[in-house]
Amino acid sequence: MELYGLTIHELQDRLRAGETTSAEITASVFGRIDAVEKEVRSYITLMRETAMIEAQAADVKIRKGDIGILTGIPIALKDLLCTKGVLTTCGSRILQNFIPPYDATVVEKLREAGAVFTGKTNMDEFAMGSSTETSFFGVTRNPWDLERIPGGSSGGSAAAVAADECIASIGSDTGGSIRQPAALCGVVGMKPTYGRVSRFGLIAFASSLDQIGPFTKDVEDCAIMMNVLAGYDPKESTSVPEDVPDYRQFLNKGIGGWTVGIPKEYFIDGIDPEVEAAVRRAIRVVEEAGAKCIEISLPHTEYCLAVYYIVAPAEACSNLARYDGVKYGFRSEEGRDLMEMYKKTRAAGFGAEVKRRIMIGTYALSSGYYDAYYKKASQVRALIKRDFDEAFTRCDVILTPTTPTPAFKVGERTDDPMQMYLSDIFTISTNLAGVPGISVPCGFTTAGLPVGVQFLAGHFQEGRLIQFASAYEKQAHIEQRRPKL
């Protein structure tokens, strides 16, 4: 196995034993990027030169025995995390030349933990999308089938891990943007509890839903990444001052006697039969591991999509008001006065999906419609949250499919926004309720496309999710296939 194909924990063992160096690992990853990036297109910006310098600095530390949580490990960042001095576009023309003067808190934390940054990954524009097709910088392809989408919005981060173009990566999840692409690319992806990870320096989409999390090759790596990312940040007033456990302690502990809730509303018409079969197998696997599965109900599930597509655009239209051609980013030179400059800048700077959501949000918040849309949606959101609170009095974790179908073809859903929105139908409720979720690979379709199973737990129960996912991974013996690239 090439170095680029290994996990964080495998590479750390080798680094500690002096069997390899960060410079070798980083060179291996960039060799892989050179070989496959033309086809996959995971990245918007590569950070090759600084990565090699960071790797050499890591090797100096390792020789001194100063090894941090991620020392010398190549990590990719979604291109909505501010990186000091490095282009940060959010997949948009309007930020095509934006160079942040500071690092996001998670970037700072990863740096302190010793990570080597490979680059900034492609994404749907402003994280609005489920396929990474709305990026101004082109489409990322699914490493398992280059005709297909990698999922989104963090499609570049998911594809980069699946294609071994980094060892692990960071994404953000507003309605499934980590878990959905993780499922479609056959990797592990976690959305932590709202407030668990600081959003400072994350370019905002919907501030009450956005959360940063990792993509990894296995559950142990997910625990390692969470050890770096989680924690209170005084610069981010919605981050929560709760104690952060060592997530590695939850690995390999077993789930004997646990109760697993299977929500009946998540096995609906329209779910792909092969996806359903793979998830039903996952249910049997957790039973073999000693857990008891019970049917539960999340009665407001069918309203999640409608609530989400009011709340998220409403928050987005105010967050995106800052892109006015004045302070940073693209400015149209055509406007003769200030108002024209604003309109021409925003009309040319944003793509169609972003405009659609700004329009929905502006409409839903406008005078006369606020009560019917935004207030109503926020009330139904309260009921969705209550569904989860009640469910977690009956079970330790909830198990669902991550997505209704495997990866679809590039271009298949771009002309039909409602059809595209339905790809997130099983992941959206989690963000509305603020609970954590993880997607773990659970098999392949006959066409060789990966399928993911999603586990959910109560607020701040990421440790429980890691324990459950680790036990599942061990019991399931999912075939160790890699994409043929």
Next chain:
Amino acid sequence: MEKMRISKEEVAHVAHLARLEFGAEEVEKFTTQLNDILLYMDKLGEVDTVGVEPVTHAIARKNAFRDDKVGVSLPPEVSLANAPGGRGGCFLVPKVIE
């Protein structure tokens, strides 16, 4: 279309509120798509929400105060470095007053 939630005129008005502008063809397309989306939202009318307190943040934190101390800020030239137009330490915009 059986039901119209939003007209072309309203789309043009909302576009103005959002500081966007569309060509005639785009207005047509957006009107159809927004209608489809808003019709889907009608689903929420089925839910009885009488007396339900709206939730805007799943994990509600009360005011997060910090000490009133001056911290490190970005120097003005750094803050202005990304601006498309700037002069004399200020952001430069097109003429506002005739």
